[in-house]
Amino acid sequence: MRAEDLMNLAPVIPVVVLEDADSAVPLARALVAGGLPVIEVTLRTEAGLESIRRIAAEVEGAVVGAGTVTGPQNVKDSVAAGAKFLVSPGCTDILRTAMSYSGVPFLPGVATASEAMGLLEQGITAMKFFPATASGGTGFLKGLHGPLPDITFCPTGGISPANAPEFLALPNVACVGGSWLTPADAIAQGDWVRVEKLAAEAAALRA
Numbered sequence: 001m002r003a004e005d006l007m008n009l010a011p012v013i014p015v016v017v018l019e020d021a022d023s024a025v026p027l028a029r030a031l032v033a034g035g036l037p038v039i040e041v042t043l044r045t046e047a048g049l050e051s052i053r054r055i056a057a058e059v060e061g062a063v064v065g066a067g068t069v070t071g072p073q074n075v076k077d078s079v080a081a082g083a084k085f086l087v088s089p090g091c092t093d094i095l096r097t098a099m100s101y102s103g104v105p106f107l108p109g110v111a112t113a114s115e116a117m118g119l120l121e122q123g124i125t126a127m128k129f130f131p132a133t134a135s136g137g138t139g140f141l142k143g144l145h146g147p148l149p150d151i152t153f154c155p156t157g158g159i160s161p162a163n164a165p166e167f168l169a170l171p172n173v174a175c176v177g178g179s180w181l182t183p184a185d186a187i188a189q190g191d192w193v194r195v196e197k198l199a200a201e202a203a204a205l206r207a
């Protein structure tokens with residue numbers, strides 16, 4: 001699968017931060033049931049890799065990937081755990097090389113025209129735009145579409161149900177990412193019904 005194909009699977013990629021790997025499977029099931037099969041589990045917490053492992057092994061229909069990938073070891077560990085894609089907040093030469101050889105699609109993070117051009121020079125055309133609202137939001141993406149029409153973005157960082165439609169309407173946006181689908185209190189309470197409802201609302205953002 002190419003990164004572009006991954007981005008077309010659903011309008012929203014939930015960015016999930018898990019403190020307890022026991023929450024991973026029911027949480028992922030709720031997201032998939034709501035219509036969001038692509039799930040990014042961040043490596044920010046100790047439970048991240050184990051959560052990826054369990055979702056990859058147990059949740060039918062889920063396409064689980066790793067977020068907060070910042071170096072080659074993260075790439076190796078994530079793929080070994082079963083990650084089907086990789087997402088990074090920014091990109092360095094070392095990280096790009098590791099992701100390129102990972103065998104799975106990846107979305108390297110960029111926030112400037114030069115960063116995007118650096119990746120384009122390497123043949124990379126799918127990128128995360130991060131942090132999206134703080135770095136110029138839809139105005140930035142509209143501006144970049146003129147000179148760099150071949151890049152497709154997944155804006156993440158500051159996206160909400162309120163502003164997601166504006167981003168999704170842009171020709172160079174295939175999907176958005178966000179943490180709003182999996183609120184920390186819902187996870188702590190095991191409120192999977194709420195997570196499924198949030199996912200269903202997000203899935204309907206692009207009919």
Ligand SMILES: O=C(O)C(=O)C[C@H](O)[C@H](O)COP(=O)(O)O
Binds near residue numbers: 067089159177
């Ligand atoms: O952990 C990572 O790899 C990141 O790059 C950060 C996340 O993508 C954002 O934290 C999500 O942003 P919010 O939806 O505004 O919470």
